[in-house]
Amino acid sequence: MKTLDLAVIPGDGIGKEVVPEALRVLDAIAEIHGGLAFNYTHYPWSSEYYIEHGRMMPENGLELIKESDAIFLGAVGDPSLVPDHISLAGLLLKIRREFEQVINVRPAKQLRGMVSPLSNPKNFDILIIRENSEGEYSSIGGRVHSGMDEVVVQNAVFTKRGVSRVMEYGFEIARKRGGHLTSATKSNGIAHSMPFWDEVFQEMAAGYPDVKTNSEHIDALSAFFVTRPETLDVVVASNLFGDILSDLGAAIMGSIGIAPAGNINLNGKFPSMFEPVHGSAPDIYGRGIANPIGQIWTAKMMLDHLGEPELGEIILNAIETTLEAGIKTGDIGGKSNTVEVTDAIIAAMKKQAGK
Ligand SMILES: NC(=O)c1ccc[n+]([C@@H]2O[C@H](COP(=O)([O-])OP(=O)(O)OC[C@H]3O[C@@H](n4cnc5c(N)ncnc54)[C@H](O)[C@@H]3O)[C@@H](O)[C@H]2O)c1
Numbered sequence: 001m002k003t004l005d006l007a008v009i010p011g012d013g014i015g016k017e018v019v020p021e022a023l024r025v026l027d028a029i030a031e032i033h034g035g036l037a038f039n040y041t042h043y044p045w046s047s048e049y050y051i052e053h054g055r056m057m058p059e060n061g062l063e064l065i066k067e068s069d070a071i072f073l074g075a076v077g078d079p080s081l082v083p084d085h086i087s088l089a090g091l092l093l094k095i096r097r098e099f100e101q102v103i104n105v106r107p108a109k110q111l112r113g114m115v116s117p118l119s120n121p122k123n124f125d126i127l128i129i130r131e132n133s134e135g136e137y138s139s140i141g142g143r144v145h146s147g148m149d150e151v152v153v154q155n156a157v158f159t160k161r162g163v164s165r166v167m168e169y170g171f172e173i174a175r176k177r178g179g180h181l182t183s184a185t186k187s188n189g190i191a192h193s194m195p196f197w198d199e200v201f202q203e204m205a206a207g208y209p210d211v212k213t214n215s216e217h218i219d220a221l222s223a224f225f226v227t228r229p230e231t232l233d234v235v236v237a238s239n240l241f242g243d244i245l246s247d248l249g250a251a252i253m254g255s256i257g258i259a260p261a262g263n264i265n266l267n268g269k270f271p272s273m274f275e276p277v278h279g280s281a282p283d284i285y286g287r288g289i290a291n292p293i294g295q296i297w298t299a300k301m302m303l304d305h306l307g308e309p310e311l312g313e314i315i316l317n318a319i320e321t322t323l324e325a326g327i328k329t330g331d332i333g334g335k336s337n338t339v340e341v342t343d344a345i346i347a348a349m350k351k352q353a354g355k
């Protein structure tokens, strides 16, 4: 029996609704496999935890989850309890950074049964590779003075190491897909970091003669996500640009409620973390109507990462079968609730596996 230890952090809002549903899917996949078990350890770290303890996770929190095979997280943030920059920094961004999850992989592709808001979407299949440890998300800066004299500085940090490794990841994955790599830049407006970003990209491209490349300014590239997404394949982007592009990618798929993500540790020193692109959705939390597909597709990405791609495939197929059957939550035009969609996905998995 192969046992995978998962640290489970539902977090805030709909994270608490969709994570338990994705765990039901994992239990079903374990049953289908027969020789695989998941050992979940649940952590209640969240904004509510902050209200009680004055921090988002205990002081030794990272120690507690360090040995797990992967971290499975829902969403972090409840602005009615804790300002977002404190809650995200104390949990989500802390794990990404301290566990050196330097790459954030975010697919945006058309699923069977999904209706894109684009009128003629032409079967796009994009993989966004977001730098996940530096760039615009640095905590270097500060505020001085007050009133009209107030001055605020927020520094962006781009290191040769950080930029090279995210680009190398992009090139390798583009090579594996037999595809091409687009770099998201803004070197016409941002005079230091982005020309540097372009230089590293060009240097590295020389080592991948088989991978076609292009660079697009982030503003134009955003428009291409809408006007001709089928021409994009792998897209490598800085932390902030990748963040924005991944919501855009989710939007053209049909809903942010279905978009998955993996925060990948490359050096093997710490576990990777899997969590959907969406947040805690306070506007719909508590009604049982959140779309569970983002969290469930994220579980598929986690299984791929843990060496079980054929199980991941069963899950994605079942998601598509369920969408094709019209069993959908309200964000994608359906009438079913979170639990009903998950039930249908599990039933489709079992049917596929002949059980
Ligand atoms: N990775 C994360 O944990 C993460 C990501 C984004 C936002 N946040 C946090 O979440 C909170 C809310 O942020 P936001 O409103 O900007 O983004 P959000 O992703 O939570 O919600 C944006 C919109 O999408 C809808 N939506 C999101 N997920 C959905 C789902 N599964 N099913 C159906 N509809 C869904 C919401 O109802 C809302 O209308 C904030 O505290 C923010 O900081 C966390």
Ligand SMILES: O=C(O)C[C@@H](O)C(=O)O
Pocket (backbone or CB within 6 Å): 088, 243, 277
């Ligand atoms: O990284 C962030 O800014 C938090 C959230 O928006 C995300 O995309 O995970």
Ligand SMILES: [K+]
Pocket (backbone or CB within 6 Å): 073, 074, 075, 076, 275, 276, 277, 278, 279
């Ligand atoms: K999330």
Ligand SMILES: [Mn+2]
Pocket (backbone or CB within 6 Å): 243, 244, 247, 277
């Ligand atoms: Mn985001």
